[in-house]
Amino acid sequence: MRNSATAFKLDPFSYVGKLESPIGVYLRREVFRKETSADDMLKKKLYDKMAQGQSANGSWNQLLVHTANNLWNLALLGYTAEDASVRHGLEWLLSIQRHVYHGYPGFFHSDNRKESSTMRSTFYGEFGPGCTIFYETAYAVHLFHLFGFDENKQVQRAVNSYLQFWKPTWCSAWCTINVLRMLIEHPLSKESKQAEDGVKYLARKQTKTGAWKGFSFYHTFHALSRSSNEVAQKQVRKALPSALKRQNKSGSWGKKETETETFLILDALRNTGAL
Secondary structure (H helix, E strand, C coil): CCCHHHHCCCCCHHHHCCCCCHHHHHHHHHHCCCCCHHHHHHHHHHHHHHHHHCCCCCCECCEHHHHHHHHHHHHHCCCCCCCHHHHHHHHHHHHCCCEEECCEEEECCCCCCCHHHHHHCCCCCCCCCCCHHHHHHHHHHHHHHHCCCCCCHHHHHHHHHHHHHCCCCCCCHHHHHHHHHHHCCCCCCCCCHHHHHHHHHHHHHECCCCCECCCCHHHHHHHHHCCCCHHHHHHHHHHHHHHHHCCCCCCCCCCCCHHHHHHHHHHHHHHCCCC
């Protein structure tokens, strides 16, 4: 897969180089290794704006969706758990981990009535609009993983609960990919039967074109790129020609959520060693 760069319709940096966003900063730094002094200034500007919008309790607008997206943005910018805004946001997430789902503890849920409608209208980042509690919990566990808290007992409680009951057919396609994304990266679950079953389930959904029937191409491609499972990697290789063909004339990917989908493709290629 290391020759994929030669198959781009256009150098994707022509698009990425113009992004004044956390995704742009991340891609220039981690994928293209072309971070500049201008990015240092942009990083501070973006950080200040996010910090100003953070509530006293650590959340953003008392919503997990907004809080999670802001924490993800801070991770993209390179901030760690040592940062006050990150630490405060993570503490708020732990404070809402009080929901019991079908008898299984450890689920994250904000109880904000606007959470579901906000989630369904949000297509930013690595998680898509599935069932609210699965979206919230998978996203929260993912963030604790990004910031180095895989061994946190509260986080592990959520992962262990999923390992007790989850199947890839449990709910909708979005729920499947959201939960599987979390399972294949957490140390407690990445080699579990549940993660393996999820990867094999997607293999059965993959078509001759490399896409997955009923699933978001971009999110599935990216989620599987995080797995070391050979069945997952085989699917990524099969999907690669389709991923390259989907590139826009601007060097980006996607239609409505261009920035997110460009991230998902380029970061997936980085995960697999193609970039």
